[in-house]
Amino acid sequence: MKLQKTYILLLSICFINSCIAAHKSILQEIENHTIGEITFVKDVIPPKDYSKKDILSSFDLKDCKDLNIRFFLDKPLVHYLQKLDTNLPAEELLAKGNFQFSFYVDNTLIYKENLNQGAGTIAEKSTATVFRKPFISSTNEDSWGRFLWMRFMKRGGGEESLTEGSHSLKIEIRPYLETPGIITGNIIAKGEITVNVIKPKVIEEQIKVQPIAANSGWIISENKYDTQKIKELNKKILQEDFKDITSIVVIKNQKLLLEEYFNGADRTTLHDTRSVGKSFASTLLGIAIEDKYIKDENQTLHTFYTLKNFKNYSPEKETITIKNLLMMRSGIDGDDSNPDSPGNEENMYPTPNWLQFALDQPMSKESTNDKKWSYYTAGTIILGDILNKKVPDGLEKYAHKKLFAPLGIQNYQWEYTPQKIANTAGGLRMSSLDYAKYGQLYKNNGVWNKNQILPKKWVQTSLAPQIGLPHTKDEFYGYLFWNKKYTINDISYEVSYCSGNGGNKIFIFKDLPLVIVITAVAYNKPNEVDKIMKEYLLPAIID
Template structure:
């Protein structure tokens, strides 16, 4: 009896000791299934609510198709906060989850392929959560960190090793924390599933160059095209190797050479091309200057706003020129590439006045106006507001009168700021062919059907390399247009282009009569922009350039 009591006391002491090691109270084991599978990652073929989930739903094998739905559910014995506390016991709970998170390691057939320290911002209720479901592939366009992570695994070796056949995928989870150097804990959950890989058999019709239908509004080009190149590209799109591409249009010598649609899009689809819409702010600024509503791009912000009425006033803010905002080179403390930047666009969207958000920002002491490029969406919102206040009837009506109606663009949709001004940050929806009309206006140096709409001098200023883009070799920025050069068979082809999250592009080539539009919806995906570069470099340009 004494021996039994001693054993019980020992167990109780260990339990109490374990509790005192925790820094936060968690959800614990939420049901018997959770408790029975603690330390395990299970795979599911659909989103099954936890209260309905049974062990018979756990997958042992799954056919991973180009578009599929595969989810995981880790069953943890503790929350990530408490696991991090074991690695850094001196830090408070809220500080722990700012310095660490889960580490995921992917194995294929017993070999480690990819490890990712999940960004600290991913995940919810980290103090309490002990089990959660996330999709790692989705046919529904879900926006989850786990999908992005699985995409990065595929891009960083997964696609190469997951060849046709059956493979064992294993995922391990550990806690990690960044204390100047990365510290990693023990495995907290792991799981395996057999992935069955089969390359779909495509018909010739699925990969053939799509015939241009009647009534496009364009004269059809008879220029030669390397059809096998385009068919190779179409095959990759059909196999989802080039993902979420919705349209490709090529205008050569002012004529429609190629028009193709994918992933349920068609000629009438209005595409959300995100920051492609920023370039339209540059266009409308050109019209406003041309019509005398705005003197020129060298006017300063204090001509349009009493900046002393905004926070963080300085004379440096007064001296920001319109051209500084057009070239993303103002000295505002705003940088969308830096999540810690006060002016990051993600800090702007929840506010009820985006212009005030921008004009309230402090100036960056390390920057001088017009000298350094930093991507700054809030500055383009200010440009839209300046135009809206300056032109007759406001920006939206002015754009329809000066740009859309003359180009024959009738079906389009603006998004709006909280003040109901047409949003120049992005989100302007149009058809792929109508985006081509816009690109061709610039290809024609501001002319459309022989009439000069936008001044050639403004197009020339826009298509001037205003500043180099930091961190990119031989890439530049104009007035809300980007610049790069493709090299095909040893020859350079320079282009100014619009670009938006998801991979949408409007390319206007400088020395050859070529305009290319690609629409895509790979929003936030790591492959969104690189795959479009691949399409241009390896397929479209070699196919249409002599």
């Protein structure tokens, strides 16, 4: 075994050295002073055409459509990782290490991130000495560079630090290794640029609280709130500090307190709230169980499907319950946060049969009777198919008769699976006021206009913090609903909510008479809803 490990290590070193030699020709084309530098460029330029005239000394953040960094190393990343631990072979170094980025604004460290080990290919980190990565891309280029920039700006303090005016932005790159503590090497590349921040001009008339028009379908609330806070929020949205927000609706004590629209949306807009639609699958299952079309949430998959007809059959798959799928604890090897997961939703969408895809997936190797939580969009397709099979006239007509019509919701749009079944994975479009009705139904423990549309027990079970989420201390999951707390003025308020890509939320507060709907189109971008809630909306409307 020792000889085998030594052989692997020697092969790794030989491979790296040969790659370094192969890159000498590239390095010879780059002037010596660029080694160890990060440069900023607008366009995507092939290395052979790259020259000093392409390097930016400054850029205007507001008007910037494309911004790339190109950095030059003396040797590939794996070489620097070997300096941090000389005993590990190359493949293990790359599995435990990567680049560390530090962002300085006006010489103050604002954000530091150790790139996930999966960022970048093994070949790139073993051989490349010249890297080009987008920070801002008009084509939304799929790259760790773009997502790193968004995390710096949205979560790492970048937007707060880059206030209106000119600032210096300095970036340093180091190697890091997790062993399991973090070891960091010396700076291997650094660069600096001037950022000119230009905010859109807004006038007082634009940031005023928007008046609620007639015929909303809601009684208008006479509750007071902090209009100045709302004006500050409106200004942030109009100046694009909070990007891509399309609507905010607040219901307080079952009355309409606030209704505002942005970025071309209005009361008639049907918003694509993505995975908010998953929660509706939970609602319809609760109604179907009450109507006795489905026995209960403890029914197992083998009740509905001959699982041996699908790929990767195992006896354990027979034991998966509706409840497991509602709680994202099926044990199936599907994780939408992991691009390498076979059951990742992006692998499902191109297939001709989403149900087949969902049931074909293997069980996770880590799966046990106490299955771990893993966000598995394809699992909600199974739930939708079960509903479609068991309720009269299919899922779509049943949803209209038993949920939408009683709530007075007439104008909405489903998306569909390839089998033309209403898509319970997401994409159900409604107006903001109708989403508010759905949230208020849960706030009312399933009652609407004195009619018990949804069983009270189902509502309480669905919204309850049933399972703690990984990598968080105080966030939970119920039956296709999320759960957490917001702390305002040292008081914590529990809230359950629907959540969809882009910043779409329906909040149902437990101990406050509040339902809040926020819609947005910031798809695949870090959203700023938590900041909107904690710093503006809740302080403005909590008594």
